[in-house]
Every structure is written in C-alpha cells, then in structure tokens.
Amino acid sequence: MTKKRVLLTGATGTVGVAILKQLIEKKDEYDITIFDLETKSTKRKLKKYAKDTNIIYGDISKYEQIEKACKNQDTVMHLAAIIPPLADKKPGLAKRVNIDGSKNLIAGLEKHSPNAFLIYASSISVYGDRLENPEIRINDTLQASDGDYYGITKIEVENEVQNSDLDWSIFRLTAIMGVKNHKISPLMFHQPLNTKLEIATPEDTARAFIHAIEKRAELKGRIFNLGGGSRCRIVYNSFLSKMFNIYGLGKLNFPKNAFAQRNFHCGYYMDGDELENILHFRRDSIETYFTQVKNAIPKVQRFFTQICAPLIKYRLSQLSDPLKALHKNNLAMIQRYFGKIFPKDVT
Secondary structure, eight states: OOOEEEEEESTTSHHHHHHHHHHHTTTTTEEEEEEEOOOHHHHHHHGGGGGGSEEEEOOTTSHHHHHTTSTTOSEEEEOOOOOTTHHHHOHHHHIIIIIIHHHHHHHHHHHHOTTOEEEEEEEGGGGOOOSSOOEEOTTSOOOOOTTOHHHHHHHHHHHHHHTSSSEEEEEEEOEEOOTTOOOOOTHHHHSOTTOEEEEEOHHHHHHHHHHHTTOHHHHTTEEEEEOOOGGGEEEHHHHHHHHHHHHTOOSOOOOTTOSOSSSOOOOEETTTHHHHHHHOOOOOOHHHHHHHHHHHSOHHHHHHHHHHHHHHHHHHHTTOHHHHHHHTTOHHHHHHHHOSSOOSOOO
C-alpha cells in the first residue's frame, strides 16, 4: 500500500505535538514530513521523532526554505504561527511568520504539490469580542478584537487559503487547553470573568486533523468551527476558580478590576457539531480535563503552592494589564479593557 504523504508545520506547538504523536501511531499509513524552525527547543522536542519522520528545518518566512518541504505532498496541516502574547508584542514578526509564511507555503504547494489538500488551523479569535453575543456560528462577521494582531493575521491568512488554487479546509480552533500548556501570562487577565468558554483538548483537536486526511471530499472548500462541544463549556470565572482549587491556590481573590471587562474573544460554537459529525474526534469533556490536570500535579507541588498561595497570587496580579492601565491612567488602554465607563476604584 502506498503511503499518503503528510506535511506538518508547527509540530512543536501544543496541538502540533499531539498531531505528531497520533500521526506516528499511523506511520504505516503515512509518510510524515515536519517543517519547523531550528532552535535548541525544537531540536530537543523533535529528537525522539526523528527515526519515524522526515524533519526539515527552516524559516517559513523565507520562500526558498519552505519550498523544499512542499514537494510531493498529499495532505498539509498548517499550524505554524506566532501566537499571543508574542504576536501582539511583535506584530512585525507575526506578519512575517503568520501571513508571509503562509503565503510562501501556499505558493510552494501550488508549484510543487498542486493536488495537495491544505488544512489550515485558524482561531476563534477571528470573531473578536462576543461577550454580549456568545453563540458563535461560521457565517458570523469576522472582526478581531482591538489590539489582537494574532486574530488579524488569522483573518488575512484565511483569505489567502480560500483564494488559493488548492483544495483546502479551515478549522477555527476554540481555546485549546492541554495539561502541560499552562503558561502564566498577562492574557489571563485580558479575558472577562463572565466570558463563555468552550475548550478543546490538544488530543481531541489532533484527532480531528488526523481523521480529516481521509475525509477530503466532505471537507474541501469548507470552513468549520472546531470545539469540544456542549460537554466542554464553562464560564471563565468558574474555570479559573476550579483551576485555582486544583493547583492549591485557593479562592480567586484578586484586586478589583484586575480582569478586563471587554475586548477579548471566546464563546460557544453553536455549529461545532458539524465537524464532529464528519470526523468523530471528541473524547474529552471539561470534567475529564480537570481530572487530567489534577492527576498531573505532584502532591508536593500542591502542598508548597498552598503555603505560598498569597504570594503567588500577588505576583500574578502584577501581570494584570488592566490594573497597569488604571494605575498609569493610560486612557487608551482603559478604553480597550473597560470601555467608555471607566472604573472609579482600582482596588
């Protein structure tokens, strides 16, 4: 049996690693090529997969480097991207990688693999602030939140994909929550506490991409919302409270106005079952996710976290951009996080 040739970009990201692991489980069916930037971190992460894959290192923003990975491919899973908060801090870098890099990939595939099926990982961020209208559908207007350069790049790349000569499908990924990808960043405070949140695990998300290889006819030329479904829905306040309890941090007691009150994204995918009905990728729920997180935390770590909880939460509060905006009386940022009615009390 001739193996299908699969190219994966962004293989060392949270979803990319999960896809890679599942692809290798089917290495008898697929000839796997990985394209990623060569760094100490990527080389360390990919070392154990070297014998089962063809690894090509390069810079996707340089056409001649990505071109060599585009030859003779059947399916391409494109996940390489600069994500927040780095994307918003360095929009020039995000443009080079997310937009220019995607254009290079498309051009390379059109030249060397014109019959390839391109599956592009977009994001729920393309819908922007849905706090007042959290029920999201594919045909809703695309409008990235103010200052969300990552969302802007995703919208532009979606247009490039749709205007290409390739067979394509776009998956707009919801909030991806993995057991090992909890990195503390200011984004924690950008999301209003009353945000409706639908998560998906990296494993379920990866399963969708893997199953998509054999469902080209049903998927091509279509855009889908990829989420965990009704069993993966929760309000952000409840999500954080549960996570704080699991880690031993106690109550979610931060200074008043530590969290933004507007201008983020996330919501419930009301048409997400369309992709599930084709690919049958869902296994996890919000409760199984919480259980996975709990089981992954060493008891010793939780013990010391409980002891240091007040200090940890104080340090976390120092990352709050909404609080920084209020302390500095930065009217532009206050407008971004709180709207026209400015909070009177900072604490």
